[in-house]
Amino acid sequence: MSKMLQVKNPATGELVQEVRINTEEEILETLKKGDAAFKDWSKVNAHERSRLLKKWANHIQEHKAEIAKVMTMESGKPINESLGEVDYATSYIDWYAEEAKRIYGRTIPANTESKRIVVTRQPVGLVAAITPWNFPAAMMTRKAAPALAAGCSFIVKPAEDTPLTTIRLVEIAHEAGIPEDVVQCVNGYGSEIGELFTNSDYVRKITFTGSTPVGKHLIKNSADTVKHVSMELGGHAPLIIAEDADLHFAVQQTMSSKFRNAGQTCICANRVLVHENVAKEFSDRLVEEVAKLKVGDGLDKQTQVGPVINERGFEKVVSQIDDATKKGAEVLCGNQFDGNREAGYFFIYPTVLGNVSEDMKMMQEETFGPVVPITTFKDIGEAVQIANSTPYGLAAYFFTNDYRTGSYLHENLDFGIVGWNDGAPSAAHAPFGGMKESGLGREGGIEGIEPYLETKYLSVGGL
Numbered sequence: 001m002s003k004m005l006q007v008k009n010p011a012t013g014e015l016v017q018e019v020r021i022n023t024e025e026e027i028l029e030t031l032k033k034g035d036a037a038f039k040d041w042s043k044v045n046a047h048e049r050s051r052l053l054k055k056w057a058n059h060i061q062e063h064k065a066e067i068a069k070v071m072t073m074e075s076g077k078p079i080n081e082s083l084g085e086v087d088y089a090t091s092y093i094d095w096y097a098e099e100a101k102r103i104y105g106r107t108i109p110a111n112t113e114s115k116r117i118v119v120t121r122q123p124v125g126l127v128a129a130i131t132p133w134n135f136p137a138a139m140m141t142r143k144a145a146p147a148l149a150a151g152c153s154f155i156v157k158p159a160e161d162t163p164l165t166t167i168r169l170v171e172i173a174h175e176a177g178i179p180e181d182v183v184q185c186v187n188g189y190g191s192e193i194g195e196l197f198t199n200s201d202y203v204r205k206i207t208f209t210g211s212t213p214v215g216k217h218l219i220k221n222s223a224d225t226v227k228h229v230s231m232e233l234g235g236h237a238p239l240i241i242a243e244d245a246d247l248h249f250a251v252q253q254t255m256s257s258k259f260r261n262a263g264q265t266c267i268c269a270n271r272v273l274v275h276e277n278v279a280k281e282f283s284d285r286l287v288e289e290v291a292k293l294k295v296g297d298g299l300d301k302q303t304q305v306g307p308v309i310n311e312r313g314f315e316k317v318v319s320q321i322d323d324a325t326k327k328g329a330e331v332l333c334g335n336q337f338d339g340n341r342e343a344g345y346f347f348i349y350p351t352v353l354g355n356v357s358e359d360m361k362m363m364q365e366e367t368f369g370p371v372v373p374i375t376t377f378k379d380i381g382e383a384v385q386i387a388n389s390t391p392y393g394l395a396a397y398f399f400t401n402d403y404r405t406g407s408y409l410h411e412n413l414d415f416g417i418v419g420w421n422d423g424a425p426s427a428a429h430a431p432f433g434g435m436k437e438s439g440l441g442r443e444g445g446i447e448g449i450e451p452y453l454e455t456k457y458l459s460v461g462g463l
């Protein structure tokens, strides 16, 4: 009997659908087919690849409501956010459909009259992607779109909790005319499929979004066959409120950075650092807004904060809040939970903690939940020191209307994405990615197609 993944709704515990786990033989066959498909797809001209990508994007938009509903049911994400994610996921396909036509080479003046030097770009080959559950559509398309645009074939393994959105996106790609073996999806456990991907000679590139320990493991395992790797790993974003910040605006942006997807995004503000002279006013204003958030089942249009993804995620957030309060954090609002392991639902009410110090777990580790820990600083140099005191370097935010403070923060924060008076910086046309242990490579923008291309240098002599 074949084994199944049970996809459950984290708002209700109900079974949404069962998904068959692929056998090892099936996955090896998929890899072989993906490699064979690469040979043909890489020869399809860029304008045709672009046309098919645009068709895929249009078909996704035609099925927007259906995809969003599935996403909400498997991930718990509020339906309005799921609809927004379908648009966001589509925007990567639109962007790279255009970039497909702009994969330029160059010529270099030679140092002799008898030579010509030409540089061309070629696709790297079969790409294997492993994606997380927090953005089941966008994390797939921001890998698949540049890969296909570059002329690579593509295999994705979605997260065990949320395979349904990805399965549907792959079906729609086929309905739009992208050949079946050019985009494939396999299902099963990350640790098992990850080994098959990294051990395979067919796979020329691994692209991954997920936790830092798994990313490190994949980098190590890719070494034997010297695969290309792109890694979008954990974050621990600081959000800094300078003394001169517009507090009303800063509160609004903090809300949008922190509570999207119940705080389960890798660029979520994880630590809020406020200048001591405005900390009380900022906290009061924030708590007033946070207390209004409506928590519930994501299918209810009024819901602003859904459940967290599963029991493991729930336990992690609860234990971080527990650790903080034991070490002296003050509960300004929230610290309430509605989780039931047997029934299978996991709600954490939006929580704001004051008097937070660096020895607390949530100031050292990613939280992935709707919790705002607030700490204070005396001067901007201290804020930078606290912000950078982490192995992570994905996103950082700051709020100031003083250009000198802003320039200083921009230049001294060791993070790949910096939001200056902006709590929502992600966009298909901009390079997303981290420094330090938050990752390797960038996704989005003109940078996002580079990791799927090889450079070939041709030297013609004897002219």
Ligand code: ADP
Pocket (backbone or CB within 6 Å): 130, 131, 132, 133, 157, 158, 159, 160, 189, 190, 191, 192, 193, 194, 195, 209, 210, 211, 212, 214, 215, 217, 218
């Ligand atoms: P999280 O803890 O947020 O679930 P993970 O890094 O564990 O983050 O999961 C992200 C993706 O990585 C998922 O698709 C998961 O199946 C996959 N994964 C988990 N463990 C491994 C592994 N050892 N090798 C490859 N992929 C893995």
